[in-house]
Amino acid sequence: AQSVSQHNHHVILSEAASLELGCNYSYGGTVNLFWYVQYPGQHLQLLLKYFSGDPLVKGIKGFEAEFIKSKFSFNLRKPSVQWSDTAEYFCAVIPSGGYQKVTFGTGTKLQVIP
Amino acid sequence: DAGVTQSPTHLIKTRGQQVTLRCSPKSGHDTVSWYQQALGQGPQFIFQYYEEEERQRGNFPDRFSGHQFPNYSSELNVNALLLGDSALYLCASSLYRGGYEQYFGPGTRLTVT
Numbered sequence: 081a082q083s084v085s086q087h088n089h090h091v092i093l094s095e096a097a098s099l100e101l102g103c104n105y106s107y108g109g110t111v112n113l114f115w116y117v118q119y120p121g122q123h124l125q126l127l128l129k130y131f132s133g134d135p136l137v138k139g140i141k142g143f144e145a146e147f148i149k150s151k152f153s154f155n156l157r158k159p160s161v162q163w164s165d166t167a168e169y170f171c172a173v174i175p176s177g178g179y180q181k182v183t184f185g186t187g188t189k190l191q192v193i194p
Numbered sequence: 195d196a197g198v199t200q201s202p203t204h205l206i207k208t209r210g211q212q213v214t215l216r217c218s219p220k221s222g223h224d225t226v227s228w229y230q231q232a233l234g235q236g237p238q239f240i241f242q243y244y245e246e247e248e249r250q251r252g253n254f255p256d257r258f259s260g261h262q263f264p265n266y267s268s269e270l271n272v273n274a275l276l277l278g279d280s281a282l283y284l285c286a287s288s289l290y291r292g293g294y295e296q297y298f299g300p301g302t303r304l305t306v307t
Binding site for chain 1: 198227229234235236237238239242250251252284286294295296297298299300301
């Protein structure tokens with residue numbers, strides 16, 4: 081069975097600071113990877129996804145993530161955060177090759193201070 | 195284009211009771227997945243329905259059951275409620291052959307007292 085680890089539970093940054101949120105997964109085969117975001121009072125939204133090809137994927141609102149297969153990692157990055165990026169971020173994985181259950185990490189709460 | 199809708203928004207039940215939660219998928223979607231999100235945790239996969247059948251199931255007891263209707267909407271039923279069942283229940287819809295991307299509803303907050 082697959083598992084997902086998000087090492088940072090709560091991150092506090094000042095506006096314009098750079099962001100990197102860690103995500104590591106455990107699974108023996110090929111996976112598809114996602115980052116979801118949950119803004120305060122809103123439902124989960126897809127931020128970006130990786131299926132195959134270029135390991136550097138770009139999502140909405142200036143976010144990007146890099147898939148490093150050898151490290152089983154899919155870290156989320158943003159060069160300069162804004163106050164509106166305050167939210168909870170979830171990494172998720174689903175095995176490729178069949179429609180199977182999505183496994184989420186425990187989430188990272190990001191607080192951006194103006 | 196309506197997104198995923200869930201009802202009710204909030205629910206308070208007593209231990210031992212039964213509850214039914216409802217979900218309408220995004221227009222055009224045929225697959226519904228249910229998740230339980232406890233406070234401070236990520237969503238935990240409960241099960242997934244496609245073509246009115248349960249296709250995948252997570253590590254949840256048989257007290258958790260579901261149903262999908264011909265119009266693709268779905269219900270989640272929980273019997274013999276425990277205090278530990280208090281959580282946000284999320285519904286997500288997708289296309290079974292559409293590449294795994296799921297769209298989430300706002301959730302139903304269940305409190306068991």
